[in-house]
Amino acid sequence: SSGINAEYGEVMATVIKGLAVAKKLRQGLKAEILEIQKTNPEFVPGLTVVQVGDRPDSNVYIGAKVKACEEIGINGVHLKLPPTTTEKELIDNIERLNEDPTVHGIILQVPLDCTTGIDETLATNVLSPSKDVDGLTDVNAGRLSRGDLKRCFTPCTPTGCMVLIEEAGAEVKGKNVCVVGRSKIVGAPMHDLLLWAHGTVTTCHSRTPDLGYHIKQADIVVVAAGKKELVKGEWIKPGAVVIDCGINPEPDATKKSGVKLWGDVEYAAAKQVAGAITPVPGGVGPMTVALLMRNTVTSAKRMHGVGQRSFSTFARPTPGNTRAFSTSAHLARSGLRLLQILKK
Numbered sequence: 174s175s176g177i178n179a180e181y182g183e184v185m186a187t188v189i190k191g192l193a194v195a196k197k198l199r200q201g202l203k204a205e206i207l208e209i210q211k212t213n214p215e216f217v218p219g220l221t222v223v224q225v226g227d228r229p230d231s232n233v234y235i236g237a238k239v240k241a242c243e244e245i246g247i248n249g250v251h252l253k254l255p256p257t258t259t260e261k262e263l264i265d266n267i268e269r270l271n272e273d274p275t276v277h278g279i280i281l282q283v284p285l286d287c288t289t290g291i292d293e294t295l296a297t298n299v300l301s302p303s304k305d306v307d308g309l310t311d312v313n314a315g316r317l318s319r320g321d322l323k324r325c326f327t328p329c330t331p332t333g334c335m336v337l338i339e340e341a342g343a344e345v346k347g348k349n350v351c352v353v354g355r356s357k358i359v360g361a362p363m364h365d366l367l368l369w370a371h372g373t374v375t376t377c378h379s380r381t382p383d384l385g386y387h388i389k390q391a392d393i394v395v396v397a398a399g400k401k402e403l404v405k406g407e408w409i410k411p412g413a414v415v416i417d418c419g420i421n422p423e424p425d426a427t428k429k430s431g432v433k434l435w436g437d438v439e440y441a442a443a444k445q446v447a448g449a450i451t452p453v454p455g456g457v458g459p460m461t462v463a464l465l466m467r468n469t470v471t472s473a474k475r476m477h478g479v480g481q482r483s484f485s486t487f488a489r490p491t492p493g494n495t496r497a498f499s500t501s502a503h504l505a506r507s508g509l510r511l512l513q514i515l516k517k
Contacts (some may be wrong), residue, residue: 179286179422180459185393185447187341187450188443188450188451189341189450189452190452190458191290191333191451191456192455192459194340194459195460198336198463199244199466199491200243202467203245203246204249206246209474209477210391210400213321214504217246218277218469218472219247219248219273219275219297220249220250220276220277220465220466220468221249221250221251221279222235222238223270223280223281223282223285224251224282225255225258226252226256226286226287228257228286230322234282235251243456252270252441254266254267256286256287258291259291260295262293264299267279267300268299271300272297276304277469277473277476279307280305280465281296281297281307283297294383294443298310298443302325306468306469306472307326307328307329308325308326308328308329308332313325317365320368322369326471327366328359330359330457330461331362332366333463334366334395336460341414341449342451343392343393345371346371346395347373348372349462350367350374350393351374351391351394352367352374352376352396353394353397353398353404354397354398354418355376355378362399363395372470378398379417384423386407387459389408389409392410392411393413393414393416394409394414394438396416396436396438398417399416399419399437401423401436402437402441403437404437404439405439405443406438406446409447411446411447412447413446414448414449414450417434417438417452417453418457419437419438419451419453420434420453421434421437422435424446434453436452438453440452
């Protein structure tokens with residue numbers, strides 16, 4: 174909602190309600206699955222989340238993903254492996270899922286909670302890029318960095334941010350955009366998505382001097398720094414779109430959960446200046462799960478040949494042709510073997 178403070182003539186920012194946008198997106202996916210099943214009854218998108226160990230925060234995140242799958246009509250499976258799982262055992266499980274034609278999306282929940290020193294990057298890159306619905310394999314990240322958006326999955330949080338920017342009525346093309354943060358999961362892919370949407374993008378990080386200067390130039394600001402209220406309201410350019418990816422919990426006895434979530438942006442002050450802004454919670458967070466569901470449905474449509482081009486010229490997986498998925502999976506395996514040799 175937006176409004177004007179008549180006494181002072183202040184324009185309040187439009188609040189971008191990610192919760193409502195995510196709900197609409199999920200309802201659309203549910204309807205789409207039901208529509209496809211009218212002519213293709215065997216069409217059931219499948220998502221498997223692989224977890225090593227028993228981290229409480231990971232359990233919560235995975236629970237939310239599996240619940241969303243159930244609501245939409247996706248077959249969500251939680252594969253929980255013990256903390257004693259070896260690197261080879263994890264890789265064998267991932268390769269089995271790569272070969273399974275009923276599984277269209279695979280997530281490796283990180284950080285891994287293991288006692289065996291598994292290389293997370295190595296394990297992630299065993300995922301077939303055509304099933305990497307989190308967009309975290311080197312193949313998908315490389316394709317995104319080259320602007321090959323039709324042949325890759327993009328990470329869910331930054332992709333959700335793009336949807337929210339569009340929801341705010343902002344056009345990225347020709348705009349000055351500032352991304353604060355450079356993580357592999359949010360900041361770096363956010364930069365790439367904005368760049369290929371024809372924005373003029375500045376990426377700031379912990380070594381950037383005078384952060385406020387760069388933010389003041391930006392028509393669109395996306396913050397994913399992981400630091401409570403790092404971005405001050407006075408830094409925001411009047412009318413700018415502000416997307417806050419931060420989730421910084423602090424104990425708060427007044428809250429039912431006992432915890433208050435803070436964003437990376439000084440929300441109350443920024444709301445007085447910005448044209449549109451996401452709240453925390455209820456902004457970016459719900460979009461991450463919704464985009465994960467969308468990527469899974471997209472993958473299932475590609476593999477079933479439902480109005481989607483495959484990632485490669487290889488045939489889609491079928492029960493009698495389980496090895497016929499993306500060439501990228503074969504490249505990933507070759508790279509894995511090379512890495513294993515180099516580690517010895």
